[in-house]
Each structure stands twice: as C-alpha cells, then as structure tokens.
Ligand SMILES: NC(=O)C1=CN([C@@H]2O[C@H](COP(=O)(O)OP(=O)(O)OC[C@H]3O[C@@H](n4cnc5c(N)ncnc54)[C@H](O)[C@@H]3O)[C@@H](O)[C@H]2O)C=CC1
C-alpha cells in the first residue's frame with residue numbers, strides 16, 4: 001500500500017508515540033485522522049502533521065466508549081470519504097502488585113477499578129476501534145491494515161497484571177483479525193515496543209536512566225521514530241499479516 005494519500009486513523013495520536021507515528025506518516029503524504037481525549041494536544045499534533053507534509057483532522061473520543069467510537073469512525077468517513085488503516089495506539093498504565101504482605105498481613109493491592117480501567121482502554125478500546133475500522137473499510141471497499149500496539153510487557157511483567165493481560169490480549173487479536181479480514185483485503189499486525197524515550201523518561205535523573213538501560217542488550221532506549229518506521233513498514237508491505245514485530249533492543253523481561 002502506498003502511504004501517499006492513504007487515510008490512516010491513529011488512536012492516542014495527540015502525544016507520545018501516536019504523535020510520532022502521525023508526523024512520520026504525514027511526511028510520507030498520508031492523511032491522518034487523529035483520535036484522542038485531549039483536544040489541545042490533538043490540535044498541536046495536527047499542526048505538526050501539516051508542517052510535515054500531510055493532511056490531518058482531529059477527533060475527541062474515548063476509545064473505551066462504544067458510542068464515541070461509532071460516531072468518530074462515521075465522522076472520519078464523512079470527512080475523508082475513505083479509511084485505509086488504523087493504529088490502535090491509545091493506552092494507559094495503572095501499575096501495582098496484585099497482592100502484598102504488609103505488617104504481617106496479606107493485602108489485596110490491585111483494586112478491581114484499577115484492573116478494569118486498563119482493560120477498558122487497552123483491550124476493549126482496541127476491540128471497539130478495530131471492529132469499527134474494519135466495518136467502515138469493508139462497507140467502503142477500502143483495503144489496508146490494522147496495527148495493534150502491544151508492549152514487551154505482554155510476556156508478563158511484575159506489577160502489571162492489568163497491563164500485561166491487556167497487551168497479551170491485543171497481541172492475540174492480531175492473528176484472529178488477520179485470518180478474519182484477509183478476505184476483504186485487510187491485513188492485521190502488531191508491534192511490541194520495549195522501553196522507548198518519552199517526555200517522561202527525558203525528565204528522569206541520568207543515574208535512573210542508566211540503571212534502566214543497563215539491562216537492555218543494545219544499551220539504550222528506543223526512539224519514537226523507530227516505532228513509527230515499523231508502522232510505516234507494515235502499511236507499505238502488502239505481504240505482512242498476522243504477526244508481531246518486537247522493537248525492544250533485544251530485551252527480555
Ligand atoms: N512509551 C513506551 O516506552 C511504551 C509504550 N507502549 C505503548 O505505546 C502506546 C503509546 O504510549 P505512549 O505514547 O508512551 O503513551 P502516552 O501516555 O504518551 O500517550 C497515550 C495517548 O493516548 C491517549 N489516551 C489515553 N486513554 C485514552 C482513551 N480512553 N481514549 C482516547 N485516547 C486515550 C492519551 O490522551 C495520550 O495522548 C501505548 O499503547 C503504550 O502502552 C508500549 C511499550 C513501551
């Protein structure tokens with residue numbers, strides 16, 4: 001698929017990795033539908049995309065809400081007339097141990113609400129957006145790809161029951177959707193990033209950063225552009241489907 005003039009929706013497109021993907025695809029001439037909760041961040045990201053050479057429109061939407069998602073994808077079709085791809089990128093962290101001994105007493109530490117909030121956004125949100133994008137693409141006769149952003153934590157990371165379960169779930173959806181959607185000319189792939197440089201890591205003390213990167217075989221964190229280029233590769237290569245790409249500097253948790 002050529003990215004020039006393709007319409008690509010990115011959830012969580014307002015900041016971080018989603019914004020980096022948007023700018024990278026915009027520079028290749030893609031037309032971006034940026035979806036996020038934060039209106040101000042969306043406006044900044046859309047401006048950056050336009051400067052990079054692509055068109056961009058913004059949609060305030062909670063990916064965990066079925067109504068919001070249905071309205072958003074209807075609006076995208078109304079605005080652009082087509083949809084060629086989706087990057088399911090929006091995600092949240094609410095880390096915590098499941099149980100812990102404190103003062104000789106065993107405590108339940110991960111609250112149900114803490115579990116559910118991550119499942120709602122990181123797993124149900126991916127399902128809702130994937131289902132809506134596929135429906136609109138099939139109705140319109142548009143071919144393309146859906147990409148689920150997972151994490152190295154999908155293998156199971158201490159303190160991340162909720163997050164690891166959701167990321168394992170979105171990884172499992174990749175071969176399911178690849179098989180179900182191939183007949184409509186829609187591919188599905190996943191990316192599992194390791195530790196990536198963000199605004200949060202930029203503000204960390206050098207000693208803490210050094211400790212974090214010491215265990216990574218490539219001895220550095222990944223750059224947002226390295227995730228964005230994996231996204232572009234997937235859209236541009238019409239024979240990749242049903243698999244995960246691990247972009248993690250060879251780290252294993
Ligand atoms: N930064 C990293 O090192 C890694 C990130 N990831 C994954 O990459 C993705 C992006 O991560 P970052 O850019 O670091 O995060 P971030 O927190 O900087 O950006 C996430 C974006 O998603 C949006 N969002 C959150 N909940 C939403 C909802 N309910 N509806 C719509 N938008 C919502 C936020 O407003 C924000 O703009 C996530 O899925 C994350 O799990 C995976 C591995 C490593």
Ligand SMILES: CC(C)c1ccc(C(=O)O)c(O)c1O
Pocket residue numbers: 091093150151152153157193194195196198200
């Ligand atoms: C534990 C993994 C590598 C990780 C680290 C940081 C973030 C983040 O800041 O959003 C993640 O989403 C992760 O999956």
